[in-house]
Amino acid sequence: MTRPDGTPLRVLVVDDDPDLAEVLSGALRYEGWRVRSAGDGAAALAEARELMPDAVVLDVMLPDTDGFAVLRSLHTVKPDVCVLFLTARDAVEDRIAGITAGGDDYVTKPFSLEEVVARVRGLLRRAGMARQQEEGPRLTVGDLVMDEEAREVTRAGDLIELSPTEFELLRFLMRNPRRVLSKAQILDRVWSYDFGGRAHVVELYISYLRKKVDAGREPMIHTVRGAGYVLKPVSP
Structure with missing residues (x-):
């Protein structure tokens, strides 16, 4: 999958666990995508302004803020960005909160790398940001x-x-x-x-x-x- 202009898709990973962020970034780079990572909300916004990501893998719990607040700020940088929330909380209320805030999907920790990659791929495909065949105009x-x-x-x-x-x-x-x-x-x-x-x-x-x-x-x-x-x- 690439962007419609043939360039690599851009993904930002935001998680305060550096080991997890590195593993996730590696799995996403394996797809041929351009990936950057950040460990807190402020760094995430700085990276987003430079990268202009097509998708963001965003942890709900961050050291300086929460993922919902980061998402609101991300939408001012790039309104059409796709967001996959990572959450350690399994409550229905938390999941609804993420979607209501403008998130497109979520996965609950622990998760498999294959699941995260599949979810991001699906979000990009649905958003029309990836090159694909359409069934009709x-x-x-x-x-x-x-x-x-x-x-x-x-x-x-x-x-x-x-x-x-x-x-x-x-x-x-x-x-x-x-x-x-x-x-x-x-x-x-x-x-x-x-x-x-x-x-x-x-x-x-x-x-x-x-x-x-x-x-x-x-x-x-x-x-x-x-x-x-x-x-x-x-x-x-």
């Missing part, structure tokens, strides 16, 4: 239009701003209009792995999409109780 469902190459979405001509994960979730719905998609199917397709049965992640992102796609308009995204979700064009 444009999707249309009713007055909802998605330009996959430009990564733009409009409804009735109005531009809708989406995060990388929201974009991929909507793309999956638009490729299957009028078809009820289960939470398990959505997790498998959008997150590319089993989220441990934690369907709240799907519910959270569906709620985000509704606020953007259906706000002030006749709803297109519908819940089928006990079955999943379906995208339906609005009847004229």
Whole structure:
């Protein structure tokens, strides 16, 4: 995988454990990516300003701040950066906090290097930052239009701003209009792995999409109780 212009993907690893940061960086460099590391929030922001990373592997617990605060600052440097949180805490509330703060995914320590690399690869692919074959340039469902190459979405001509994960979730719905998609199917397709049965992640992102796609308009995204979700064009 490379950037669309053929240059190596850029990844920043942020962890206060230098041994772990070194091991993670080595695994990511093995993918052919350009990797830098930082041990605290201040160093992470300095590295981010110079590297302009496509993805950040970010520990939640840092010596000078927490990963959520770092993420907010990172978004001012590079709004479209993908973020994979590393957390030693397994509470659902912590995971939701990370996603709500703008993180795209998380892994819980201890983890395998293969898992981290796979998650980062999936985030970059979903965000369109890696060179790949697209299935089609444009999707249309009713007055909802998605330009996959430009990564733009409009409804009735109005531009809708989406995060990388929201974009991929909507793309999956638009490729299957009028078809009820289960939470398990959505997790498998959008997150590319089993989220441990934690369907709240799907519910959270569906709620985000509704606020953007259906706000002030006749709803297109519908819940089928006990079955999943379906995208339906609005009847004229």
